[in-house]
Amino acid sequence: MSRAHAAIDALRAWTPEVDGWIIAIGALAAVACAVPGTLLVARRQSMAADGIAHAVLPGIAGAFLLSGTRDLAWMAGGAAVAAVAMSAGSAFLERRLRVERDAALGIAYTALFALGLALVVRAADGVDIDPSCVLFGAIEFAPLDRVTAGGRAVPRAALVIAATAGANVAVAALAWRPILASSFDRGFARAAGARPAACDAIVGAMATATCVACFESLGSVIVVAMLVVPACAARLACARLVPMAALAAAFGCGATVLGHVAACVAAPVAGLDASGVRELSTAGCVAAALGACFAGAAGARAVMSRNRPVDGAHAASLPCAP
Amino acid sequence: MTAGDPAVAVAIDSLAVAYGGRTVLRDATLRIRAGAMTAVVGPNGAGKSTLLRAVMGMLPFTGSVRVLGGPIDACRARVAYVPQRAAVDWDFPITVRQVAEMGAHARLGWFGLRLGRARREALEALADVGLADLAARPIGELSGGQQQRAFMARALAQRADLVLLDEPFASIDATTEHDLLALLSGLRHRGTTVVVVHHDLETVRERFDDAVLVRGTVIAHGAARDVMTAAWLARTYGDAPHSGKATA
Structure with missing residues (x-):
């Protein structure tokens, strides 16, 4: 059998109950990540996304060790404590010891991530938690863990991530105006009573909740890609936040489909099927597809700006400027 | 006094x-x-x-x-403050109209529902400073003088x-x-x-x-x-x- 046939067979083996849900969960994660991801990228805080995604690990592992369950309330509580610890730690380094902002974040989150890994290895001696799943997620197995909702067995991850996506959109819509003002002109926002510190906390809380919700499916490392890369790609094409978030969600959904297809067909195409390696990691392939999306967006922007007439100050304008 | x-x-x-x-x-x-x-x-x-x-x-x-x-x-709603240029993120994805609207929001309330009114007042303020044609442009594309005009429009919309x-x-x-x-x-x-x-x-x-x-x-x-x-x-x-x- 040719490799092409092997690839087609791999896709024919798709079932809505497994592969359909994997893509649905990834797409929901893309929507959930698009809101905080867009805000963090637009506010030049991409490093904070990296920090939060890594720093929640000791919170999640610690909560698991304490409670012995993967109950969402425990996980979210542990992650929130860890995220606050990271914010406080990096703020201390930045303000008291005059460490540069990104370096302070790097010190705080790598220390917490290392602690988290140690806790995960400790927890792995027990049951139900695997270090590689913690890092790269286990979206392939997410459809197997079902709960009943509306008389139908639905993957727990889909419900949790959908609720987080809905909460992110609702919170962002509610606090939209003060967040916009404090992101663009912090001095004005503070003077005009828009409370920029509270806006920072809201954006950080959205990012933390999203990392916790997506943690089991995408892992603590891959979720960073879903937060940052689609938003960066969308920024190349959009001059306003709402279209940017919508495009970021679309990029994330597209990358999920591409990534899962690639994960299913890459191994048979590469001739690895016979060796027992049926699939690559979907989360890893999704992250690679996100990289490809970014490269595509950057290429499209370069082509469009080359074909654009030079117009003084407007020469640098963005292709999708409204 | x-x-x-x-x-x-x-x-x-x-x-x-x-x-x-x-x-x-x-x-x-x-x-x-x-x-x-x-x-x-x-x-x-x-x-x-x-x-x-x-x-x-x-x-x-x-x-x-x-x-x-x-x-x-x-x-606070009656006082408009324009910080130094360096304190503002000019690359932030926001349009001139949205900047002017901030002034109206500061006066009408950050969580109010009078969005149409805020938009109308922002556009009027932009017309007053001669930026009506650039309302939909990203603020980062404007010249330094136009950006200060947009801030002036924000102060006008705030009716400070x-x-x-x-x-x-x-x-x-x-x-x-x-x-x-x-x-x-x-x-x-x-x-x-x-x-x-x-x-x-x-x-x-x-x-x-x-x-x-x-x-x-x-x-x-x-x-x-x-x-x-x-x-x-x-x-x-x-x-x-x-x-x-x-x-x-």
Whole structure:
């Protein structure tokens, strides 16, 4: 059998109950990540996304060790404590010891991530938690863990991530105006009573909740890609936040489909099927597809700006400027 | 003029501000006249921006600051503040109209539902400053002068009684500065109190009603023609290179 046939067979083996849900969960994660991801990228805080995604690990592992369950309330509580610890730690380094902002974040989150890994290895001696799943997620197995909702067995991850996506959109819509003002002109926002510190906390809380919700499916490392890369790609094409978030969600959904297809067909195409390696990691392939999306967006922007007439100050304008 | 006098827009008594152990302003006492255009003048590092930030309650201080007859927290919606250009993220994805709308939101409430009204008022304010055609453009694509006009529109949409601008003419050509000063004069004629941190001493003499000379404290304040004298400017700028400007 040719490799092409092997690839087609791999896709024919798709079932809505497994592969359909994997893509649905990834797409929901893309929507959930698009809101905080867009805000963090637009506010030049991409490093904070990296920090939060890594720093929640000791919170999640610690909560698991304490409670012995993967109950969402425990996980979210542990992650929130860890995220606050990271914010406080990096703020201390930045303000008291005059460490540069990104370096302070790097010190705080790598220390917490290392602690988290140690806790995960400790927890792995027990049951139900695997270090590689913690890092790269286990979206392939997410459809197997079902709960009943509306008389139908639905993957727990889909419900949790959908609720987080809905909460992110609702919170962002509610606090939209003060967040916009404090992101663009912090001095004005503070003077005009828009409370920029509270806006920072809201954006950080959205990012933390999203990392916790997506943690089991995408892992603590891959979720960073879903937060940052689609938003960066969308920024190349959009001059306003709402279209940017919508495009970021679309990029994330597209990358999920591409990534899962690639994960299913890459191994048979590469001739690895016979060796027992049926699939690559979907989360890893999704992250690679996100990289490809970014490269595509950057290429499209370069082509469009080359074909654009030079117009003084407007020469640098963005292709999708409204 | 007493602190509670309606003719006083800002009343500052014995103000002291310190950053990281260094005293930036001390024993500053000042009355800013309501409805006047006042320039805040002094060498770099004299505490001019700190004075404005203290008025806005944006940093801890000792002493007393009363704005429009009360504490700043009671009248934030009536005070428009334009920070220095460097304090703003010009690459942030936001349009000119959205910037102007911020002024309307500051007055109508950050969580209110009067979105249509905010948009209408923002567009009217942009038309007033000659930016109606650029309302949909990203703010980062505008020239420095146009960006300051957009901030002016934000202050107009806020319908503020007091406007504080921190070096609005930095990096702006003379023609645009002239136009912006005309806009500020227009605001003053509508009864708005305008306070500007400014470096060009000639313009202060010609275009401003009052001046405040600052160097670690308030050296002098009063009518511009009385304060912008060689003697006061020498006390403010000392023998520093800035003193060349004082005799310009």
